[in-house]
Amino acid sequence: MTTQNALNELVGKPYKYGFVTEIETDKISKGLNEDIVRLISSKKEEPAFLLDFRLRAYKKWLQMEEPKWADLGFPQLSYQDIVYYSAPKQNEKKQSLDEVDPKLLETFDKLGIPLSEQKRLTNVAVDAVFDSVSIATTYKEKLAEHGVVFCSISEAVLQYPELVQRYIGSVVPSNDNFFAALNSAVFSDGSFVFIPKGVDCPMELSSYFRINSGDVGQFERTLIIAEENSSVSYLEGCTAPMFDTKTLHAAVVEIIALDKASVKYSTVQNWYSGDEKGVGGVYNFVTKRGHCRGYKSKISWSQVETGSAITWKYPSCVLQGDDSVGEFYSVALTNNKQKADTGTKMIHVGKRTRSTIVSKGISAGQSSNSYRGLVQMTKSAKDSRNYSQCDSMLIGDKASANTYPYIRSQQPRSSIEHEASTCRISEEQLFYLQSRGIGFEEAISIMVSGFCREVFNQLPMEFAAEADKLLALKLEGSVG
Amino acid sequence: MLRGDFLKSLPEPRGILRSVQIRGRDYLERFGLPSGKSEPWRITDLERLKTLLSRPFFLSRDENESNLIRSMAVPPSDGVRLVLSPSLQSIDDQKLPKEFRQITGADLERLLSSNIPNSASDKDWAIGLNQATAGTVLALRVKGCNPPPLELVAEAQLDRFSPSRVVLVLDSNTQLDLLEVILGKGCSAQSHFLEIHLAEGASLNHGLIALGGGEAGLLANVIVHQKRDSSYSLSMIQEGWSLGRIEPDICQGDGHAHTTLRGLQVSKGTRQVATHSKISFQGPEGTLDQLHKALVADKSHSIFNGAVEVPQIAQRTNAVQLSRNLLLSNNARVDTKPELEIIADDVRCSHGATVSELQKEELFYMRSRGVDTRQATKLLLQGYFQDILRSLPVEAERWSVLERLLESVGD
Structure with a gap:
């Protein structure tokens, strides 16, 4: 087999999460108008402040235009053709997992996210979101002992309205951008995390998002608040079935870190990416932003982006507190006709703030993979530092790797360093490994894994191995 | 919108550039001013651009060297100095060394018909402006093994808008040193457009010194077409412009060529200077070595935008780009953005950027x-x-x- 063919075969393995769960759902009709916004809010029995928030966002959204600047070339989305709320039918709120529809549990089991007691991942609390609603959150009681709140945002709205009211929209304002405004108007569920003063969260928190229906947009909203001297590590995972139509996923994630708090947010994104001809797949248009508000606070983003027809997201840090730290570690892999425009923004406001950006892009097939990032030193960011590194690996000569680092400085006493390089899987390295009896696929896998090592090292243990496997799987059939 | 009276103030299109002028004016009329929403002009001070266009159009000048040019530098001892002027019609071929010949007639028309700005975009807006305004062109063909160095001086007229346009063709295996000097003063505004064609094996060492002063403004475009085995080296110095913008755009048509870009821009006061460079590799085995430096003081603003395009055909390209910025004041601002678009996989492309003080x-x-x-x-x-x-x-x-x-x- 020639290298080319072998590589192509390697990248082309099927998407194993593409199944659909046959389950009765409570769906509202397609389309978006003020009544729909009110309906979503009433279904969730929300307090008045949230309905106001939604309606304000909706009004702003009406005045906004779908952004075009990233040149992602997707057709105009029809926002009236999307179902904005879909939930598996449950007669009433379940008290325990045993009462949850076994089909749902089975679905998450199949995805490798066991929710039932005996199979639970040890030391990881999971919040599972199916279409628009949260199905179950595990280990809630154990977390509550430490004062940690981990629940779906709908629950938080009812149980901790003052916290939600205080922080929601404070990092990503409802008029921040087109998709954030849309999310603010129609968000259905997501996770809420609150770590009180002085608490190190005793286990990893994790959310798992699953889109099941083909015409449902998923608009989840995540809010993480870490009070003084606390720390938490949070992970999200995403999958969707295979449909010929495009599905929209427009999420908003807000993180607030107060004095000496530390938040680590990791994502393994594996939405359905469409087939090799680019039919179907998820549009993943996400706004993620963290505010390091306190002195010596820290927010670290790590992401492994392998899915979605189009990924468009820039997890960002606004470093307000003096001595605060922002980090961004990313692996973005695109294959076939996938497009990814991702990167980060590091806005330095406080004194002596530091940020690190490590981005690894791998492009195969006819995909396009762009790093787009902003590093900004404002006037007040004295003695701050940034270091960015963006590496691209090209597999085949039809994929594109683009790098657009925006750098802006207004502070002479701070320093910015940026470097980037492009490489490919070299024949020599491949030959070296193969001549030592390592199979072709494994050799590629080893090289890709080595290329991404710096980022994988930042992922929580349980997921680093998974990410490695995921990349190998995604690359199957692509390398040439 | 572009002020209608700017277009009206221009002289009637005539001469060899007549059709180019008509096209350029159509473009400006349709497009108006560049949009602050489009990426190439996003951070440019468009108010200042408007001010530049409000300067009265300059029509004629005595073609002799001005005293300013003489006082700044004596003419080259063994080279040729040509002073560009909006009223320059033709140079006596007898005055030129034997290696230089003026391009005229159909040859010139063919050369002029390329580089029409894309009417759907304001990316090449500055070229459109030059085409609309320039009434004369200096077109030279250079051949021979050892041509003397060429010096071109474009001096602004006080408080006036003056365009200048040059076409330079280097025949195969010709080597030339070209020094261009652009001088601004007072409230002058200049639009300068230089187009270079390098034939196979030609080599050009190009120095571009743009020295402003007062409230002077400059929009300069350099377009270079490189054939196989040619080598192009550009060293730009930009200082003293209230609004300065140089846009080198280099295309390696068949690959196998070398490009070296060196840039230095110095800004003080409330000035804004910018370099928007673009290099496109349209064949394999091309190289680029780019280093751009900016020193930014007081309340000034320095912009660097460096695009590198490596399409599928450009295998084994080797491109290195570095942007180094010295920020010397709390009130100054640096914007720097490398832009790499790579499709070919067997390439080495790297870029880096730094911003710091001394x-x-x-x-x-x-x-x-x-x-x-x-x-x-x-x-x-x-x-x-x-x-x-x-x-x-x-x-x-x-x-x-x-x-x-x-x-x-x-x-």
């Missing part, structure tokens, strides 16, 4: 050896500038650029 360790080192801060700063800046200045053609010596730059940042 290195404290270096200053400390010199001070600990008895050099006072002022002197040490000067020495460091000198080193910083020399890195770029030494790649200028030798004839640039006469313009004492280093002294001028040091003087401008000295106080």
Whole structure:
């Protein structure tokens, strides 16, 4: 087999999460108008402040235009053709997992996210979101002992309205951008995390998002608040079935870190990416932003982006507190006709703030993979530092790797360093490994894994191995 | 919108550039001013651009060298100095060395018909402006093994808008040193457009010294077409413009060519200077070595935008780009953005960018050896500038650029 063919075969393995769960759902009709916004809010029995928030966002959204600047070339989305709320039918709120529809549990089991007691991942609390609603959150009681709140945002709205009211929209304002405004108007569920003063969260928190229906947009909203001297590590995972139509996923994630708090947010994104001809797949248009508000606070983003027809997201840090730290570690892999425009923004406001950006892009097939990032030193960011590194690996000569680092400085006493390089899987390295009896696929896998090592090292243990496997799987059939 | 009276103030289209002028004016009329929403003009001070266009159009000038040019630098001893003027019709071929010939007639028309700005975009807006306004063109073909160095001087007229356009063709295996000097003064505004065609094996060492002053503004475009085995080296110095913008756009048509870009821009006061470079590799085995430096002081704003395109055909390209910025004041601002678009997989492309102030360790080192801060700063800046200045053609010596730059940042 020639290298080319072998590589192509390697990248082309099927998407194993593409199944659909046959389950009765409570769906509202397609389309978006003020009544729909009110309906979503009433279904969730929300307090008045949230309905106001939604309606304000909706009004702003009406005045906004779908952004075009990233040149992602997707057709105009029809926002009236999307179902904005879909939930598996449950007669009433379940008290325990045993009462949850076994089909749902089975679905998450199949995805490798066991929710039932005996199979639970040890030391990881999971919040599972199916279409628009949260199905179950595990280990809630154990977390509550430490004062940690981990629940779906709908629950938080009812149980901790003052916290939600205080922080929601404070990092990503409802008029921040087109998709954030849309999310603010129609968000259905997501996770809420609150770590009180002085608490190190005793286990990893994790959310798992699953889109099941083909015409449902998923608009989840995540809010993480870490009070003084606390720390938490949070992970999200995403999958969707295979449909010929495009599905929209427009999420908003807000993180607030107060004095000496530390938040680590990791994502393994594996939405359905469409087939090799680019039919179907998820549009993943996400706004993620963290505010390091306190002195010596820290927010670290790590992401492994392998899915979605189009990924468009820039997890960002606004470093307000003096001595605060922002980090961004990313692996973005695109294959076939996938497009990814991702990167980060590091806005330095406080004194002596530091940020690190490590981005690894791998492009195969006819995909396009762009790093787009902003590093900004404002006037007040004295003695701050940034270091960015963006590496691209090209597999085949039809994929594109683009790098657009925006750098802006207004502070002479701070320093910015940026470097980037492009490489490919070299024949020599491949030959070296193969001549030592390592199979072709494994050799590629080893090289890709080595290329991404710096980022994988930042992922929580349980997921680093998974990410490695995921990349190998995604690359199957692509390398040439 | 572009002021209607600017277009009306222009003289009737005539001469060899008539059809180009008509097209350019159509473009401007349709497009108006560039949009602050489009990426190439997003951070440009469009108010200042409007101000530039409000300068009255300059029609005629005595074609002799002005005293200013003479006082700044004596003519090259063994080279040719040509002064560009909006009223320059033709040069007596007899005055030119034998290696230089003017391009006329159908040859010239063919050359002029390329480079029409895309009417759907304001990316090449500055070229559209030049085409609409320039009434004359200096077109030269150079061949032979050892042509004398060429010096082109475009001097602004006080408080006027003056366009200049040059086409330069280097025949195969010709080597030339070209020094271009653009001088602004008072409230002058200049639009300069240079187009270069390098045939196979040709080699051009191009120095571009743009020295402003007062409230002078400059929009300069350099378009270079490189054939196989050609080599192009550009060293740009940009200083003293209220609004300065140089846009080198280089295309390696068949690959197998070498490009070296060196840029230095110095901004003070409330000035805004920008370099938007683009290099496109349309064949395999091309190389690029780019280093761009900016020194930014007071309340000024410095912009660098460096695009590199490596399409599928451009295998084995080797491109290196580095942007180094010295930010010397709390009120100044630097925007720098490398832009790499790569499709070919067997390539080596790297880029880097840094922004910082002068290195404290270096200053400390010199001070600990008895050099006072002022002197040490000067020495460091000198080193910083020399890195770029030494790649200028030798004839640039006469313009004492280093002294001028040091003087401008000295106080």
